[in-house]
Amino acid sequence: IDHNYHDRVKGRRTIVADHASTVLGAIPEGHVVIREVYEYLLAEYLPIRYPSMFEVRRDGISSTFFNKVTRLESPLSSPPHDPLEALKIISETVEDDMFLLLQEPNTPAGEPGEHKSVAFICCYPGGFDPSEKLGKGLKAIHVPVPAYDKIGPSMERYFSRVEWAVQTHTKLFAPSGNHIHVGETVQEDAHVDIETARLRVELQTLTRLPQTRALIFSFKTYLYPLSDIKAEGLGPQLADAVEGLKAGNAPGMWVYKGGVRWGKAVCDYLRS
Numbered sequence: 001i002d003h004n005y006h007d008r009v010k011g012r013r014t015i016v017a018d019h020a021s022t023v024l025g026a027i028p029e030g031h032v033v034i035r036e037v038y039e040y041l042l043a044e045y046l047p048i049r050y051p052s053m054f055e056v057r058r059d060g061i062s063s064t065f066f067n068k069v070t071r072l073e074s075p076l077s078s079p080p081h082d083p084l085e086a087l088k089i090i091s092e093t094v095e096d097d098m099f100l101l102l103q104e105p106n107t108p109a110g111e112p113g114e115h116k117s118v119a120f121i122c123c124y125p126g127g128f129d130p131s132e133k134l135g136k137g138l139k140a141i142h143v144p145v146p147a148y149d150k151i152g153p154s155m156e157r158y159f160s161r162v163e164w165a166v167q168t169h170t171k172l173f174a175p176s177g178n179h180i181h182v183g184e185t186v187q188e189d190a191h192v193d194i195e196t197a198r199l200r201v202e203l204q205t206l207t208r209l210p211q212t213r214a215l216i217f218s219f220k221t222y223l224y225p226l227s228d229i230k231a232e233g234l235g236p237q238l239a240d241a242v243e244g245l246k247a248g249n250a251p252g253m254w255v256y257k258g259g260v261r262w263g264k265a266v267c268d269y270l271r272s
Contacts, residue, residue, distance in 0.1 A: 012095070016092065020088075024084055024120070025120050026084060027119070033214040034087060042054075064077075083119065091121045097220075098121050098122075098218040099119075100215070100216060103213070116136065123172070124173060160204070160205045166262060167258075168258075180260070189264045192269075197262070201221070204218070205219070
């Protein structure tokens with residue numbers, strides 16, 4: 001948990017209030033998974049891992065989760081029956097976004113079934129509408145991603161990794177605009193306001209829940225001004241990485257991530 005936790009969760013509360021149907025969602029199969037995540041985070045993980053920030057309060061047979069930072073109290077002994085209310089409480093308690101995934105039955109050939117999105121909290125989408133992913137399998141979710149067939153198998157396994165991109169604005173909530181899709185008209189080598197451009201970094205983790213065996217695909221998003229990257233002496237390395245999007249095992253990423261639009265201006269600045 002970072003030093004700006006309070007500001008971040010306040011911002012998430014505002015995003016949920018303004019864009020609830022975009023950033024929260026669940027299908028019936030996901031209700032039991034939401035309950036497990038709710039109880040695990042609020043009753044176990046957070047108060048044990050961060051006792052100075054969170055605690056469980058007990059009064060006889062009833063108990064509540066108390067956030068010492070936001071001063072908000074949430075039910076534990078009687079968790080919300082409405083799954084969206086439970087997701088809302090989680091969204092304003094943790095900074096991580098998450099997709100909850102359940103595995104489909106094995107295929108007729110006996111191969112493991114694909115994992116399907118059954119619920120989500122996504123206050124900081126980076127170029128996609130999370131509500132459009134609900135009820136879909138991982139392959140369908142990643143249809144726009146170039147060369148997903150090469151990275152797809154790793155998405156079915158446990159991992160912790162970093163994903164990055166550059167965006168030309170300061171918004172964490174960005175359901176559109178960051179990516180370029182097939183058929184879109186693109187202005188190549190566009191002017192970029194370096195003051196507002198950001199390196200967008202997601203720390204992604206995949207973990208399995210013990211009861212439902214569902215997967216939590218969680219990611220915490222950070223935005224860094226390009227001036228900070230340059231000041232640390234890392235400008236040339238980031239410029240090399242940006243230009244590397246044209247090659248590698250997924251050259252389509254150069255267009256998909258918008259490099260064709262902002263790449264030249266950003267690299268010129270980072271190397272100046």
